[in-house]
Amino acid sequence: MRLILLGPPGAGKGTQAARLVERHGIVQLSTGDMLRAAVRDKTPVGLRAQDIMARGELVPDAVVGEIVADRIEAADCARGFILDGFPRTVAQAEILKDLMAQKGLTLDVVIELVVDESALLGRIEKRARESGAAVRADDTPEALKKRLEVYRAQTAPVSDYYRAAGLLQTVDGMLNVDEVTERIEAAIKASVA
Numbered sequence: 001m002r003l004i005l006l007g008p009p010g011a012g013k014g015t016q017a018a019r020l021v022e023r024h025g026i027v028q029l030s031t032g033d034m035l036r037a038a039v040r041d042k043t044p045v046g047l048r049a050q051d052i053m054a055r056g057e058l059v060p061d062a063v064v065g066e067i068v069a070d071r072i073e074a075a076d077c078a079r080g081f082i083l084d085g086f087p088r089t090v091a092q093a094e095i096l097k098d099l100m101a102q103k104g105l106t107l108d109v110v111i112e113l114v115v116d117e118s119a120l121l122g123r124i125e126k127r128a129r130e131s132g133a134a135v136r137a138d139d140t141p142e143a144l145k146k147r148l149e150v151y152r153a154q155t156a157p158v159s160d161y162y163r164a165a166g167l168l169q170t171v172d173g174m175l176n177v178d179e180v181t182e183r184i185e186a187a188i189k190a191s192v193a
């Protein structure tokens with residue numbers, strides 16, 4: 001099974017992806033996590049991405065596209081994967097389409113977690129408080145404001161792209177965590193033959 005989780009920062013993509021990994025034995029591919037690892041390891045991509053990420057802006061499409069291209073070929077992706085944080089622009093969605101076509105893979109479903117923007121700031125502040133020393137460079141109020149702007153301008157159109165392709169399912173991300181999981185499972189059942 002190959003699926004995409006869409007939704008703004010703080011929508012709960014990471015939490016739900018972890019549950020899908022357990023239930024379906026597929027891997028979670030988070031471009032945010034991959035980029036943070038690159039920053040930590042000071043790789044060329046990491047050095048390039050560090051300041052962009054701290055500002056809450058997007059790393060160039062081609063850079064992220066290459067990271068994903070390498071990753072989806074790995075052996076652990078054979079049973080499928082959840083893309084979390086990618087694609088974030090329509091151009092990335094096109095890159096993914098070409099990539100999957102080249103590898104003869106198909107996308108089963110795209111699930112968008114729909115949340116009230118007013119709840120997001122609180123959720124992210126909570127995450128920043130609870131993660132303590134491991135606080136993310138981009139969980140500051142300014143970077144968050146920027147991440148939400150970027151989401152509205154560049155990532156929201158990705159939902160329309162997949163709606164037009166007949167792949168989009170929306171789930172209410174304001175429900176409690178277990179209910180969101182159940183609805184995601186229902187959306188998967190409805191889409192995966």
Ligand SMILES: Nc1ncnc2c1ncn2[C@@H]1O[C@H](COP(=O)(O)OP(=O)(O)O)[C@@H](O)[C@H]1O
Nearest residue numbers: 009031032052053056057058059064085086088
């Ligand atoms: N697909 C992508 N395209 C461009 N930049 C990305 C992508 N995925 C992650 N990033 C960079 O990493 C940052 C953190 O991503 P992520 O962990 O997915 O954050 P969020 O919690 O905001 O969903 C983004 O703000 C961006 O700078």
